[in-house]
Amino acid sequence: MDLMDKLVSLAKRRGFIFPSSEIYGGLSGCWDYGPLGVELKRNVKEAWWQDMVSRHDETMFIDDGPSAYSMVGIDSSILMNPRVWQASGHVDGFSDPMVDCRETRNRYRADQMVVFGLVESDQTNKPIDDNTILFAAPGELGSTAEEELLASHKKQVSKIRKALGSFKMIQIPGALSDAALRARTLAPGASEPGTLTEPRAFNLMFETHVGALKDSSSTAYLRPETAQGIFANFKNVCDTARVRLPFGIGQLGKAFRNEINPRNFTFRSREFEQMEIEFFCKPEEASIWYQYWRDRRYNWYIGLGIDKAKLHLREHEKSELAHYAESCADVEYEFPFGISELEGIANRTDFDLRQHMEHSRKDLRYLDDLEPDKEKRRFLPYVIEPSAGADRATLAFLCDAYTEDKISGETRTVLRLHPRLAPIKAAVFPLVKKDGMPDKALTIYRELRKQFTSSYDEKGAIGRRYRRQDEAGTPFCITIDGDTMANGTVTLRERDTCEQIRLPATELLAYINERLDE
RNA sequence: GCGGGUGUAGCUCAGCUGGUAGAGCGGCACGUUGCCAACGUGCAGGUCGACGGUUCGAACCCGUUCACCCGCUCCA
Numbered sequence: 260m261d262l263m264d265k266l267v268s269l270a271k272r273r274g275f276i277f278p279s280s281e282i283y284g285g286l287s288g289c290w291d292y293g294p295l296g297v298e299l300k301r302n303v304k305e306a307w308w309q310d311m312v313s314r315h316d317e318t319m320f321i322d323d324g325p326s327a328y329s330m331v332g333i334d335s336s337i338l339m340n341p342r343v344w345q346a347s348g349h350v351d352g353f354s355d356p357m358v359d360c361r362e363t364r365n366r367y368r369a370d371q372m373v374v375f376g377l378v379e380s381d382q383t384n385k386p387i388d389d390n391t392i393l394f395a396a397p398g399e400l401g402s403t404a405e406e407e408l409l410a411s412h413k414k415q416v417s418k419i420r421k422a423l424g425s426f427k428m429i430q431i432p433g434a435l436s437d438a439a440l441r442a443r444t445l446a447p448g449a450s451e452p453g454t455l456t457e458p459r460a461f462n463l464m465f466e467t468h469v470g471a472l473k474d475s476s477s478t479a480y481l482r483p484e485t486a487q488g489i490f491a492n493f494k495n496v497c498d499t500a501r502v503r504l505p506f507g508i509g510q511l512g513k514a515f516r517n518e519i520n521p522r523n524f525t526f527r528s529r530e531f532e533q534m535e536i537e538f539f540c541k542p543e544e545a546s547i548w549y550q551y552w553r554d555r556r557y558n559w560y561i562g563l564g565i566d567k568a569k570l571h572l573r574e575h576e577k578s579e580l581a582h583y584a585e586s587c588a589d590v591e592y593e594f595p596f597g598i599s600e601l602e603g604i605a606n607r608t609d610f611d612l613r614q615h616m617e618h619s620r621k622d623l624r625y626l627d628d629l630e631p632d633k634e635k636r637r638f639l640p641y642v643i644e645p646s647a648g649a650d651r652a653t654l655a656f657l658c659d660a661y662t663e664d665k666i667s668g669e670t671r672t673v674l675r676l677h678p679r680l681a682p683i684k685a686a687v688f689p690l691v692k693k694d695g696m697p698d699k700a701l702t703i704y705r706e707l708r709k710q711f712t713s714s715y716d717e718k719g720a721i722g723r724r725y726r727r728q729d730e731a732g733t734p735f736c737i738t739i740d741g742d743t744m745a746n747g748t749v750t751l752r753e754r755d756t757c758e759q760i761r762l763p764a765t766e767l768l769a770y771i772n773e774r775l776d777e
Numbered sequence: 778g779c780g781g782g783u784g785u786a787g788c789u790c791a792g793c794u795g796g797u798a799g800a801g802c803g804g805c806a807c808g809u810u811g812c813c814a815a816c817g818u819g820c821a822g823g824u825c826g827a828c829g830g831u832u833c834g835a836a837c838c839c840g841u842u843c844a845c846c847c848g849c850u851c852c853a
Contacts, residue, residue, distance in 0.1 A: 264789095264846095268788055268789070269788090271787075271788070272787065272788050272803075278844090278845085285843095285844060285845080286844095287844075287845080359850075359851085456778095456849085456850065457778065457779075457850095463851095484853075485853095514853075516851095516852080516853085518851070518852080522846090522847090522851095523846095526852095526853095527851080527852070527853090528853095531853065532853090533853055534853090535853085596847095599852090600852070600853070601853080602853070603852090603853070646853060647853065648852090648853035649853085650853085651853060652853095666813060666814090667813080669813085669814060670814090671813085671814080672814095688812095690811065690812070691810085691811055718805090719814090719815095720810080720811070720812090720813085720814080720815060721811065721812050721813065722811095722812070722813035722814060722815080723813080723814050723815085724813090724814095725812080725813050725814085726813070726814045727814085729813095729814095736813095738812065740811090740812075750812075752812080752813085757813065759812075
C-alpha cells in the first residue's frame with residue numbers, strides 16, 4: 260500500500276477526513292473534515308491568520324522586509340454582484356467551449372477556431388489525401404479566410420503546395436470535436452499536429468440564482484476565488500482602516516470551482532478554502548515586495564515543520580504566466596502523488612484594480628497625500644498576491660507528518676505534526692484504573708482542557724493509549740502514576756521520541772504552552 | 778470528458794467451477810495486568826456500491842448505472 264492509501268485510510272479510520280455525504284455515495288470533489296480533521300484544519304487556518312494578519316506588528320520590519328507595513332483582514336460574501344466576475348475575466352474566460360494546446364499551453368475558444376483542410380482545386384472539394392495535415396487558426400467562423408492563417412502555417416502550406424501542386428483550402432466545421440481530425444490538426448505555434456485537447460465547456464463557476472426568479476437577470480456565481488472580494492473592497496478599506504501603502508488585506512474563505520476532474524484526495528476539490536493576501540504597494544516597489552512575499556510564504560511552511568527537502572519554490576517561466584501576472588512563483592510540495600502546488604505568489608500588477616475601476620466606474624486610485632507632486636498623487640497600486648489553499652496545506656502537513664517507525668520491533672504509526680497544528684495538544688492517562696489515579700487524572704485533564712484541546716483515556720493498556728494518540732498526532736501524553744499520588748509529579752511523554760520526563764503537575768500548563776510556541 | 782482499474786464489516790482484505798458471509802486489525806464489556814499496539818472470555822457491526830436480468834438458487838454470470846482510483850487535462 261503506498262503512502263497516500265495509508266494516509267487516506269488513517270484519515271478515515273481516525274476521523275480526519277471523510278467523503279462528503281458518504282451515506283449517499285459521496286459527491287466527487289467534496290470532502291468533510293471529521294472531529295480530528297476540523298481541529299487540524301482550523302489550526303492551519305488559525306496559524307496563517309495569526310502569522311499574517313492578527314499578530315502582525317505594523318511597527319516592525321518583519322522577516323527582513325523592505326519596510327514595515329500594515330495588515331488587515333476582511334470576510335467578504337461568497338455571492339457577489341455578477342459584474343465582479345465580468346471585470347475579473349472569469350465570466351468570459353471560462354464559460355465557452357475551449358480547447359487547449361498541450362504544447363504551447365495556449366487556450367482557444369473552440370467555436371472561434373477555424374480548421375482548414377486541403378482539397379482538390381476543382382468543384383468536387385474532395386480531400387487530396389485522407390491523412391494530410393489540417394491547420395487551425397483562431398478567428399471567427401465564416402469570416403476568417405486562408406490569408407489570415409498564422410505565418411508559421413503559411414510556410415507549411417506553401418511547402419505542401421510545392422510538393423502536391425494545386426489545391427485549395429476549405430473550412431472543416433466541427434473538426435475539433437472529431438478525435439481523428441483533431442489528431443491531424445496543427446495548432447498555431449505548435450511543432451506537430453495533434454496537440455489540441457477536446458473542446459470542453461469550462462463552466463468553471465458554479466451558477467445559482469438570487470431571489471425567486473430563475474432568469475438570466477438573477478444569475479449569480481459562487482466565487483471561484485476569494486481575491487475578488489478583496490479588490491472589490493479595496494476602496495472601503497482605504498477609506499476606513501487608516502492604512503497607507505504598502506499594506507495587505509487578508510481573507511480566509513471558501514471558494515468553488517466546477518473542476519473537470521477532481522483528483523488526489525482533498526488536493527483538487529470543487530469546494531475548497533483559500534487563504535489569500537492581496538498586498539498593495541507602489542508600482543516601482545512591486546518586484547522587491549514580490550521577492551519578499553515569495554520567501555516569507557515559503558518559510559511559513561518550514562516554520563510549521565514541513566520537510567524543507569520536499570518543499571520547493573518554483574519561479575514560473577515567462578511563457579507560463581497568466582496574462583495579468585508580471586511574475587509568479589509556486590510553493591510546491593512533494594506529495595506522494597507528485598510535486599504539486601500549495602500556494603502561488605504572483606505580481607498581478609494593477610490589472611485587477613484597473614479592471615474594477617473600468618467596470619465599476621469608481622475611482623479606485625490610491626491617494627498619496629505625502630507626495631508633493633500633484634501629478635503623482637493618485638495612482639493604482641500594484642498587487643502582490645500570495646494565494647494559498649487551506650485544504651492543500653492541511654493535506655501537505657498530514658502527508659509530511661505521516662511516519663512509520665519501529666519501537667522494539669513493532670511498527671508505530673505516528674503523525675509528527677507541529678504542536679501548533681496538532682488537533683489534540685495533550686492526552687491524560689491514569690496508569691491504572693484504581694488507587695485514586697482516575698480522579699487525579701481527571702482533575703489535571705479538566706485543568707488542561709480550559710486552555711487547549713485535550714483528551715482523557717483510561718481504557719486499555721498504557722502502551723495502546725500512547726499509540727492511539729500517536730496516530731492522532733498528539734504531541735504530549737501525561738500519565739498519572741503512583742508517584743503522582745505521593746509527590747504530585749507526573750510523566751510527560753514526547754510523541755516523537757517516546758521519551759518521558761517527570762515534572763510537577765502544577766508546571767504542566769506552562770511547559771506545554773512554551774512548547775506550543777516553538 | 779476519454780482510456781484503464783476497483784467497489785464485500787470502521788480500516789486492510791479473503792471468499793474456488795453459482796449453494797445462503799469470513800479473517801486480521803479496530804470498537805465495546807468483564808476479568809487479569811500495569812510506562813509503549815499484553816492476554817483471556819464475550820458482544821456489536823455487512824440488504825457483498827445501486828438497479829435490472831439469467832437461474833430452483835447470485836457477492837460470484839449478463840446488462841445498465843453510480844462512486845472511487847490511475848493516466849491525459851486543469852489549478853488554490
